[in-house]
Amino acid sequence: MRIGVLTGGGDCPGLNAVIRSVVRTAGAHYGSEVVGFRDGWRGLLENRSTPLDVAAVDGLLTRGGTTLGSARVAPEKLHAGIDEMKCTLDEHGIDVLIPIGGEGTLTAAHLLSEAGVPVVGIPKTIDNDIDGTDLTFGFDTAVSIATELIDRLHTTAESHQRVLLVEVMGRHAGWIALHAGLAAGAHLTLVPEEPFDVDEVVRLVCERFARGDSHVIGVVAEGAEPLPGQMAFRRGGVDEFGHRRFTGVTQQLGEELERRTGKEVRATVLGHVQRGGTPTSFDRVLATRFGLHATIAAHEGRTGQMVALRGTEIELVPLAHAVARLKTVTAERLAETRAFTG
Amino acid sequence: MRIGVLTGGGDCPGLNAVIRSVVRTAGAHYGSEVVGFRDGWRGLLENRSTPLDVAAVDGLLTRGGTTLGSARVAPEKLHAGIDEMKCTLDEHGIDVLIPIGGEGTLTAAHLLSEAGVPVVGIPKTIDNDIDGTDLTFGFDTAVSIATELIDRLHTTAESHQRVLLVEVMGRHAGWIALHAGLAAGAHLTLVPEEPFDVDEVVRLVCERFARGDSHVIGVVAEGAEPLPGQMAFRRGGVDEFGHRRFTGVTQQLGEELERRTGKEVRATVLGHVQRGGTPTSFDRVLATRFGLHATIAAHEGRTGQMVALRGTEIELVPLAHAVARLKTVTAERLAETRAFTG
Amino acid sequence: MRIGVLTGGGDCPGLNAVIRSVVRTAGAHYGSEVVGFRDGWRGLLENRSTPLDVAAVDGLLTRGGTTLGSARVAPEKLHAGIDEMKCTLDEHGIDVLIPIGGEGTLTAAHLLSEAGVPVVGIPKTIDNDIDGTDLTFGFDTAVSIATELIDRLHTTAESHQRVLLVEVMGRHAGWIALHAGLAAGAHLTLVPEEPFDVDEVVRLVCERFARGDSHVIGVVAEGAEPLPGQMAFRRGGVDEFGHRRFTGVTQQLGEELERRTGKEVRATVLGHVQRGGTPTSFDRVLATRFGLHATIAAHEGRTGQMVALRGTEIELVPLAHAVARLKTVTAERLAETRAFTG
Amino acid sequence: MRIGVLTGGGDCPGLNAVIRSVVRTAGAHYGSEVVGFRDGWRGLLENRSTPLDVAAVDGLLTRGGTTLGSARVAPEKLHAGIDEMKCTLDEHGIDVLIPIGGEGTLTAAHLLSEAGVPVVGIPKTIDNDIDGTDLTFGFDTAVSIATELIDRLHTTAESHQRVLLVEVMGRHAGWIALHAGLAAGAHLTLVPEEPFDVDEVVRLVCERFARGDSHVIGVVAEGAEPLPGQMAFRRGGVDEFGHRRFTGVTQQLGEELERRTGKEVRATVLGHVQRGGTPTSFDRVLATRFGLHATIAAHEGRTGQMVALRGTEIELVPLAHAVARLKTVTAERLAETRAFTG
Known part of the structure; x- marks a missing residue:
């Protein structure tokens, strides 16, 4: 099987750890190959990619940033570019795409998924505002x-x-x-x-x-x-x-x-x-587990989903659910701070 | 209401943060008073205590160790000393006891609870092996x-x-x-x-x-x-x-x-x-929330329980459940490491 | 002997470590007493002080900030207030004053010294711009x-x-x-x-x-x-x-x-x-040695001086020299960066 | 000019920063080339080397360890191997050798220097026991x-x-x-x-x-x-x-x-x-300055020396002096601790 990977949106500690995890899982568990697309969705639109093997991800676990780069692409460009992106995926023989990103990236992932591309999303945001997962790495x-x-x-x-x-x-x-x-x-x-x-x-x-x-x-x-x-x-x-x-x-x-x-x-x-910078141990573990379970889901055909932390387990939630609304701080959680402020 | 607090077992980053949280919640939310017993169960057995007000817990959030001290007490001494401990609690007019500790401390807490003492336990272990909670602080x-x-x-x-x-x-x-x-x-x-x-x-x-x-x-x-x-x-x-x-x-x-x-x-x-030493931000938040919710449970009469992290929420689980078995690493979690070792 | 201490100017990691060092050296080596003046020179002008013994400085080695407080006082107020300050020192029976601070504080210290007050200065600045010393703590x-x-x-x-x-x-x-x-x-x-x-x-x-x-x-x-x-x-x-x-x-x-x-x-x-915050180990050692040697100098009557790091030794330099000019980055040191920039 | 570099002895944070500094200084200041010998003196004895250009040292400033490797070689092997080592240096056209290491490495450097090889040593030891320099990186x-x-x-x-x-x-x-x-x-x-x-x-x-x-x-x-x-x-x-x-x-x-x-x-x-691990900012600056000044000395023909920190300046001291004795803690420095112990 051939897996495509890209990272979208702002920087976030743990992106590289996810990339490494996807590559190592694909290689070690399944003997699959991984292609990285550069600078987020732009890499798909402009067909810029790099093969990713175990040697390429050596040392990435502890490194901040994303070795694949990231870039902003306007939503209307994404809408208009679905055919180009599918074309690029075809050209590289990608069976499943694993986009790693925040609300914007996952919305685009959902779009592609609706258009028939097998996708497993990985939520990323330092803000922790993606719904459907207890926490996000970063x-x-x-x-x-x-x-x-x-x-x-x-x-x-x-x-x-x-x-x-x-x-x-x-x-x-x-x-x-x-x-x-x-x-x-x-x-x-x-x-x-x-x-x-x-x-x-x-x-x-x-x-x-x-x-x-x-x-x-x-x-x-x-x-x-x-x-x-x-x-x-x-x-x-x-x-x-x-x-x-x-x-x-x-x-x-x-x-x-x-x-x-x-x-x-x-x-x-x-x-x-x-x-920026090296992720905490917590985020390294979460990023690694996200990459692992997304790759497993990709190989098991459970696509159109996003990996999510629920308690101590990594589960899958529909992309549609994840992008439906932002997860904001609840009144209950705000009330918790009252004994400690003032 | 009067709350008793003690810390048992080995050192663990976040103990002081829990103590502070109990004291601030009891004071700010309920106007209750808190008594700290020194050196774990020994403080109850030997009637050694200290009043804890907001000034006494100033600066404890970030400090490792436990300001109340801790000590080992043999289980048979605890069994034999239940009456002395109840006597001490009576003398101080303690309505609910909040013991903070690991397996040993929570087992003793369960014992006291069975003997009629209102108890809300707070799980503590750097080893993360207490059942019923996703994670423990430390x-x-x-x-x-x-x-x-x-x-x-x-x-x-x-x-x-x-x-x-x-x-x-x-x-x-x-x-x-x-x-x-x-x-x-x-x-x-x-x-x-x-x-x-x-x-x-x-x-x-x-x-x-x-x-x-x-x-x-x-x-x-x-x-x-x-x-x-x-x-x-x-x-x-x-x-x-x-x-x-x-x-x-x-x-x-x-x-x-x-x-x-x-x-x-x-x-x-x-x-x-x-x-030892200052807790991570993660453990400070968890310790603070454990202390907060244990104090709320104490005031709401939900005793015989232990606070626990479940997903993003703090819930209560029966002490009996928490001490029934050690939470060990599962085969599934061990299997996750395979793509990353070798 | 009675030593006075004050901290002036902006915050700097290591101030508390110096205070602790002065108090411990005065007590352990000489059996002398230390009086702390609050909020920099203002404490001398307004006669606000606190006795400092070994218990009072417990835990200060690792703590940022200054337990004595600091405040800005306009230079003209200092000039006008020399008599009040001498009066305060007399009232407390201070034999030697140890002011800890940057250019402003040391200039005032020089002024007092010229006016007959025995003074041993301790240079403090995160900017490292005080002349006569290789480095300053912070x-x-x-x-x-x-x-x-x-x-x-x-x-x-x-x-x-x-x-x-x-x-x-x-x-x-x-x-x-x-x-x-x-x-x-x-x-x-x-x-x-x-x-x-x-x-x-x-x-x-x-x-x-x-x-x-x-x-x-x-x-x-x-x-x-x-x-x-x-x-x-x-x-x-x-x-x-x-x-x-x-x-x-x-x-x-x-x-x-x-x-x-x-x-x-x-x-x-x-x-x-x-x-802000805890000093590095380097600054803790330097602050401790500065406090030690300033206190020794005070007891040996070597006043009108400032402690200074020269190589690996702590030496004394005249206050007049220390405040004569700012120590700025030399052309040679700037040239060193050229191989590493661009 | 062609510079040879090697790292000897135990690990020490800053080794990589020195290597980077030598390579960047040689390239940027002088247009010289640098050859790295692998695994300390063994690389010279066995003629194992790698060219080092600016791309090869990218990212080394913050990385612990030594990209050149290190190994122990028995002193008698070094004595017996001087001709082989000179032979290797000749073969690579090395004009000056810059060995980075502790007492053992510098002693060998002195030996080579006596045998006519132009050498500029760089002292390395976490123990700080090399004489002639205020401090060593690590x-x-x-x-x-x-x-x-x-x-x-x-x-x-x-x-x-x-x-x-x-x-x-x-x-x-x-x-x-x-x-x-x-x-x-x-x-x-x-x-x-x-x-x-x-x-x-x-x-x-x-x-x-x-x-x-x-x-x-x-x-x-x-x-x-x-x-x-x-x-x-x-x-x-x-x-x-x-x-x-x-x-x-x-x-x-x-x-x-x-x-x-x-x-x-x-x-x-x-x-x-x-x-192990990334050096402190202090050690990164010292390592960088050592590498810079050793490379300058090499180009200016001031060999048979070791770079040394004296106050705030980097100076040269004869290798003979540096290896004559270990720099141990003096009685004065031990006496300084007395006010703070007990």
């Missing part, structure tokens, strides 16, 4: 990095009696903010799922200092927003890889807080360091 | 540390053409070895659940060098054993905290391999570094 | 953090064919940029000591992509500037702790590069994470 | 790893009231023990330079527990020994890469302490994790 690494950096900011805030706001990734879902906030003992966590009330944030800051606490650490998801009308809030321009081109919510909130509380406020935007 | 930290250290050993093994055997914790269950082996790209993983065949290990080592591979990394759980009769194997004396007092399996296997393959073999025993 | 930690984070950015840049600019601290001296750039394999390092030519930077970026290199990593000290007239450069507002309030040089350069090269450029400002 | 990484691991052991020792002895590398010099002990706040540091008195160690342990301290952390260099006649001490068999084949000093001391103090004592041997 998320644990992002939370780990954010947590380590917030740990570092704590002592400075404490020694210098500061309010420190830390912006983490998460434009539509606040999972990184929720977990890093819990893990690093933030006094305030703001997520996209629930608009924040600036007056309440001001009150929290004032109350902490009033009762003698030395500092405030706030974790802010990049997609968090104040209640309508507050702070004269203006959403910054954000490109599709999460890069802020203008002053974002955290900087604006910081200025508002400094003005209204009279405290020194600092805003730190963690940015791309959250999505 | 495990992710142990795997992370082991993985980072094995990453370091890889380059030395490669440059110096060595066989490096790394012993990780796990006397009865091979979860740390399984995950660290997958995460660090070990060529060989030996666990207690499946006796290893020394002849096969020798063959694997020889084959790797024969086909030009530069090195071999093997991960060995401390409880792994060869097939009966092989290697003249003699189990080393191991105390209940996992400390090896004599030469263990890894050293014996290393000597056997060196003798039979003619390669340089080194054995490294990671030891206690796996169970 | 610098190694800052470089380590920056390097780890740039390591993470490498794989993303490579996979996504990006230009990534990373802004590190260093308003007047480029030591962090120089060392982190060398350590992380940056293709471009920009420092305050040498205005950069935007045309050359554009050329470097284009040449790298032209010859098939996949990415560019640039390390930019926050105080770097283009040649006069280039880029319509506007210096951002920067407060005295290095916080950028407006768009800084890195963002402006990024926009210029994106416009002129057509490549995707991302700018990341590492910010305060460089100056 | 040492900072070894101390960092040891310190991080001892940090982890602290909390366990504290929670469980233990004596924890940690064995670090250092057969003849106690630099790693000295620095890791200072950096991690050890209560006891034992080095090869000063035989320890077991009675005093017993007293220290008892006194700490007597005055209410909860634990003892001891750092023991593998080459430490008790006073003659104490503990019935038997030196374990140690091979030349520092691997203990029998029970070493730390285990023997642990058993003695447990017997005499009645406290629980645990011994951990850190082993090879201290010498």
